[in-house]
Amino acid sequence: MVQIKSAYPARIARGSVFGSGGHLLSTSTLTPDDVDFLCELASDLATGRANAMRSAGHTVALLFFQASTRTRLGFEVATFALGCQAIGMDDMGMSRSNDRTGESLEDCAAVVSRLCDAIVVRHHATGSAARMAAKSRKPVINAGDGWNEHPTQALIDIFAMRRGLRQLRGRSIAFGGDPRGRTVRSLVQLLRHEMPAEIVFCPPPHIPVPDDIVAAASEHQIRLRIIQDIDMALRESDAIMMTPYDMSDIGEAPGTDYRSPRMTPDTHRITADKIERTNSKALLYHPLPRQDEIDPDCDDLPNAMYFEQVRLSKFMRMAVLDRALAND
Ligand code: ASP
Ligand code: CP
Numbered sequence: 001m002v003q004i005k006s007a008y009p010a011r012i013a014r015g016s017v018f019g020s021g022g023h024l025l026s027t028s029t030l031t032p033d034d035v036d037f038l039c040e041l042a043s044d045l046a047t048g049r050a051n052a053m054r055s056a057g058h059t060v061a062l063l064f065f066q067a068s069t070r071t072r073l074g075f076e077v078a079t080f081a082l083g084c085q086a087i088g089m090d091d092m093g094m095s096r097s098n099d100r101t102g103e104s105l106e107d108c109a110a111v112v113s114r115l116c117d118a119i120v121v122r123h124h125a126t127g128s129a130a131r132m133a134a135k136s137r138k139p140v141i142n143a144g145d146g147w148n149e150h151p152t153q154a155l156i157d158i159f160a161m162r163r164g165l166r167q168l169r170g171r172s173i174a175f176g177g178d179p180r181g182r183t184v185r186s187l188v189q190l191l192r193h194e195m196p197a198e199i200v201f202c203p204p205p206h207i208p209v210p211d212d213i214v215a216a217a218s219e220h221q222i223r224l225r226i227i228q229d230i231d232m233a234l235r236e237s238d239a240i241m242m243t244p245y246d247m248s249d250i251g252e253a254p255g256t257d258y259r260s261p262r263m264t265p266d267t268h269r270i271t272a273d274k275i276e277r278t279n280s281k282a283l284l285y286h287p288l289p290r291q292d293e294i295d296p297d298c299d300d301l302p303n304a305m306y307f308e309q310v311r312l313s314k315f316m317r318m319a320v321l322d323r324a325l326a327n328d
């Protein structure tokens with residue numbers, strides 16, 4: 001567990017914030033206190049106010065069945081920064097839990113959790129992290145399960161947006177891209193506790209915002225708006241979380257005939273020219289990778305926060321791992 005130099009609420013500082021199994025499967029189970037604590041810990045790790053080395057010696061298994069750059073390398077670098085070691089396979093297709101040899105995810109979890117202290121898993125199937133958690137002896141962290149959730153990305157997003165905007169209460173937060181994506185679901189579940197004035201969606205034509213996301217926002221009386229082009233978000237919002245309009249690399253979304261557009265419609269793309277024309281001060285976030293929804297000519301503008309978001313991700317992942325290992 002990290003040695004904490006600042007004062008944290010005693011309730012949280014003594015152990016995992018992730019419940020009895022220590023798993024982080026969904027943001028829906030995190031309380032506002034949990035999120036505050038993780039952001040504070042991440043911030044202290046970033047500034048050196050918290051000393052990471054008391055987590056040293058643990059082993060973290062990184063099981064990535066689906067492509068990843070940031071999450072995989074981010075967890076690896078966070079593991080090392082905590083003085084822990086990472087184990088994993090470059091290609092999970094070479095494990096026994098591949099489509100050909102078919103060892104179940106449950107058995108994979110039962111085995112790997114006897115060789116390590118925490119499991120980080122990304123998989124193309126919705127519910128895969130929960131299935132592993134049911135059989136794991138050690139905490140399981142969901143690093144993206146199909147179209148369902150990506151909780152650590154959402155924690156990073158909240159951490160980065162709080163730093164960019166100071167606070168989210170009363171703000172207008174917009175989403176570009178496919179609203180059914182796993183990063184959107186995980187983030188809206190956290191955003192509702194931040195009490196923004198409104199959440200604005202700019203989805204591709206004919207794609208409704210999923211009912212559970214509407215319900216999560218409505219439950220907290222947050223105004224929801226759907227807009228037809230991104231210019232309005234650039235003019236009126238404090239922050240825009242862009243995500244891809246084409247999510248086909250995650251696989252097509254279940255329960256729909258809709259096929260992702262291969263290119264972002266011009267009306268939905270953010271460019272430097274649009275930012276200038278709308279005199280936009282909106283901060284731009286993106287879990288990345290981007291496709292064509294944010295033009296690279298935006299990268300050097302003060303609006304662009306997406307690479308800073310990646311820098312901050314290391315400290316949030318350290319905080320998450322530290323808490324997951326805290327019960328050990
Ligand atoms: N990289 C993120 C994910 O795997 C976002 C995305 O791919 O759109 O969910
Ligand atoms: N943001 C994110 O999850 O990126 P990767 O898919 O590269 O891990």
